[in-house]
Amino acid sequence: MxxxxxxxxxxxxxxxxxxxxxxxxxxxxxxxxxxxxxxxxxxxxxxxxxxxxxxxxxxxxxxxxxxxxxxxxxxxxxxxxxxxxxxxxxxxxxxxxxxxxxxxxxxxxxxxxxxxxxxxxxxxxxxxxxxxxxxxxxxxxxxxxxxxxxWNKDPKTRLQELMQANRKPLPVYELVGMSGADHAQTFEVKCSVVVTSETCNGVGISRKKAEQAAAENMLNLLQTKAK
Amino acid sequence: MxxxxxxxxxxxxxxxxxxxxxxxxxxxxxxxxxxxxxxxxxxxxxxxxxxxxxxxxxxxxxxxxxxxxxxxxxxxxxxxxxxxxxxxxxxxxxxxxxxxxxxxxxxxxxxxxxxxxxxxxxxxxxxxxxxxxxxxxxxxxxxxxxxxxxWNKDPKTRLQELMQANRKPLPVYELVGMSGADHAQTFEVKCSVVVTSETCNGVGISRKKAEQAAAENMLNLLQTKAK
Structure with a gap:
């Protein structure tokens, strides 16, 4: 009623x-x-x-x-x-x-x-x-x-905590490319999570920075999907 | 200064x-x-x-x-x-x-x-x-x-007018698929415009409806790109 x-x-x-x-x-x-x-x-x-x-x-x-x-x-x-x-x-x-x-x-x-x-x-x-x-x-x-x-935490930490909160396996980061001379290399990293078949890449001047960029992109992707 | x-x-x-x-x-x-x-x-x-x-x-x-x-x-x-x-x-x-x-x-x-x-x-x-x-x-x-x-106009008209305003060729619609039995067919149409290499598909219960859906998707795509 x-x-x-x-x-x-x-x-x-x-x-x-x-x-x-x-x-x-x-x-x-x-x-x-x-x-x-x-x-x-x-x-x-x-x-x-x-x-x-x-x-x-x-x-x-x-x-x-x-x-x-x-x-x-x-x-x-x-x-x-x-x-x-x-x-x-x-x-x-x-x-x-x-x-x-x-x-x-x-x-x-x-x-x-x-x-x-x-x-x-x-x-x-x-x-x-x-x-x-x-x-x-x-x-x-x-x-x-x-x-x-x-919300001040870095993207990798936030993505990890998001997976943990949902009782999912942790994100996987994989180096997919390196380019440039020794003193000015850039790294490209691919981030995968089990909750989506899409992957996100990130580029940076260190492997760690590339991982952070990939994690940030993944967080944005998941947020867009949640809307 | x-x-x-x-x-x-x-x-x-x-x-x-x-x-x-x-x-x-x-x-x-x-x-x-x-x-x-x-x-x-x-x-x-x-x-x-x-x-x-x-x-x-x-x-x-x-x-x-x-x-x-x-x-x-x-x-x-x-x-x-x-x-x-x-x-x-x-x-x-x-x-x-x-x-x-x-x-x-x-x-x-x-x-x-x-x-x-x-x-x-x-x-x-x-x-x-x-x-x-x-x-x-x-x-x-x-x-x-x-x-x-x-803004009350239908998507095909709006997309066409957008191209005309920018002195570009008109959008092209192409039938890419049909499925279902005779009395319940669905049509799939692909829309292309010269301003982007990406194409947008639309599905509908008539060819005209599928074209409108494809035009709507293209308008959304162009709007996202303009941001």
């Missing part, structure tokens, strides 16, 4: 001036033309901004690369779906009959889109300041758990 | 409470550790948000896909570099000696990063409302030129 949006809105600490906007945020495109896709587009952009700004303030010593990685670790489909589940968002989704039968209310993409759409609806209804505050409250636990040191 | 930041700030209609922040926005990483990379990260996110919100308001009937394409057409390296050049940003950039010699002040990436960094600095200095207003003023002409109808 689909529960009433008003109940969810109270649970989320939201009081909409325009309750229609909130209902629309919960409405999947399988229902029809009046759905949450536009609000999700808006919510995605305000979420990215609010989290970027907060990280900028929280970590004054972190470089741009670390800030971007921290943001990607907070804002992604699975972390949003997790937050949606914590608030039982699935019970309130308005889905078409096909999605309803196939269990759309459990799907990461649908949950994460609806949560972003709520952010977009709140922005329209009450402006950026209220929306920012609500997003930061929603993400408070995730911010508290952030360890910036993890 | 590098001109003083104060002159640029007046030309841009900006009055910074903290002029150091504005200087930092103009400072390329080739100068040293104190550079504009963090501000660029922040500016990139606020720019994406402000443009997304404005498009949402301007085009109440446009779907999420059209809004995303409109945003990508406004916010990309070459459009930002163009805006930077209109304000002679290159004359005010603070670059390391290597970048100075190699003409970094003319490079799209450096110009576009500095413009985003100015947005980030303005956000820090004067908050989101002032920053939003300034961004929208900066983009006023680009918004005035937007034709939403262009």
């Amino acid at each position: 689909i529960k009433k949006p008003e109940i969810l809105s109270v649970k989320l600490g939201l009081a909409f001036n325009d309750p229609q906007l909130f209902s629309m945020a919960l409405t999947h495109r399988s229902v029809g033309a009046r759905n949450n896709e536009r609000l999700e587009y808006l919510g995605d952009s305000v979420l990215g901004f609010v989290i970027a700004e907060q990280l900028y303030e929280l970590f004054p010593d972190a470089g741009e690369g670390v800030l971007s990685r921290l943001r990607a670790s907070l804002v992604n489909q699975s972390s949003l779906a997790e937050l949606a589940r914590q608030h039982n968002l699935g019970d309130y989704l308005i889905l078409g009959s096909g999605e309803l039968k196939s269990g759309g209310f459990r799907r990461d993409s649908i949950l994460s889109d609806a949560l972003e759409a709520i952010m977009g609806a709140l922005l329209r209804d009450q402006g950026i300041d209220v929306c920012r505050q609500w997003i930061l409250r929603l993400f408070a636990d995730k911010f508290a758990d952030l360890k910036v040191d993890d | 590098i001109k003083k930041p104060e002159i640029l700030s007046v030309k841009l209609g900006l009055a910074f409470n903290d002029p150091q922040l504005f200087s930092m926005a103009l400072t390329h990483r080739s100068v040293g550790a104190r550079n504009n990379e963090r501000l660029e990260y922040l500016g990139d996110s606020v720019l994406g948000f402000v443009i997304a919100e404005q498009l949402y308001e301007l085009f109440p009937d446009a779907g999420e896909g059209v809004l995303s394409r409109l945003r990508a057409s406004l916010v990309n390296q070459s459009s930002l570099a163009e805006l930077a050049r209109q304000h002679n940003l290159g004359d005010y950039l603070i670059l390391g000696s290597g970048e100075l010699k190699s003409g970094g002040f003319r490079r799209d990436s450096i110009l576009s990063d500095a413009l985003e960094a100015i947005m980030g600095a303005l956000l820090r200095d004067q908050g989101i409302d002032v920053c939003r207003q300034w961004i929208l003023r900066l983009f006023a002409d680009k918004f005035a030129d937007l034709k939403v109808d262009d």
Whole structure:
């Protein structure tokens, strides 16, 4: 049974001036033309901004690369779906009959889109300041758990820890080429991991540097695939 | 000769409470550790948000896909570099000696990063409302030129018009495969354009649908390459 949006809105600490906007945020495109896709587009952009700004303030010593990685670790489909589940968002989704039968209310993409759409609806209804505050409250636990040191680690260490966290074999690095004269050699290394059949190469002025470059490329590849 | 930041700030209609922040926005990483990379990260996110919100308001009937394409057409390296050049940003950039010699002040990436960094600095200095207003003023002409109808066109039409605008030969579509029984055939079409050696395939339940899918993939490929 689909529960009433008003109940969810109270649970989320939201009081909409325009309750229609909130209902629309919960409405999947399988229902029809009046759905949450536009609000999700808006919510995605305000979420990215609010989290970027907060990280900028929280970590004054972190470089741009670390800030971007921290943001990607907070804002992604699975972390949003997790937050949606914590608030039982699935019970309130308005889905078409096909999605309803196939269990759309459990799907990461649908949950994460609806949560972003709520952010977009709140922005329209009450402006950026209220929306920012609500997003930061929603993400408070995730911010508290952030360890910036993890993101300062070098790519090989991060890739190794990623494999260990998923109980997979460690990455394999293989020298595939060397070129240049003795005093100005460059090395090319291939990195393989069991979770994908694709491999990533890296080039550097030492074998170690080439391995780091290959690991960085592999991390980027895995991140792209996870999206 | 590098001109003083104060002159640029007046030309841009900006009055910074903290002029150091504005200087930092103009400072390329080739100068040293104190550079504009963090501000660029922040500016990139606020720019994406402000443009997304404005498009949402301007085009109440446009779907999420059209809004995303409109945003990508406004916010990309070459459009930002163009805006930077209109304000002679290159004359005010603070670059390391290597970048100075190699003409970094003319490079799209450096110009576009500095413009985003100015947005980030303005956000820090004067908050989101002032920053939003300034961004929208900066983009006023680009918004005035937007034709939403262009983005509602189907992928084949858009790809064809893109080639024509660049005085290139039209895309070529070639049927590369058919499968399935008579009543449930699928078609596979390959799309080629002269601007890249890569080709893109598309699959559909009619030859026409397969061509549209291939054109869409080609547009995405070209957009990725342009970044």
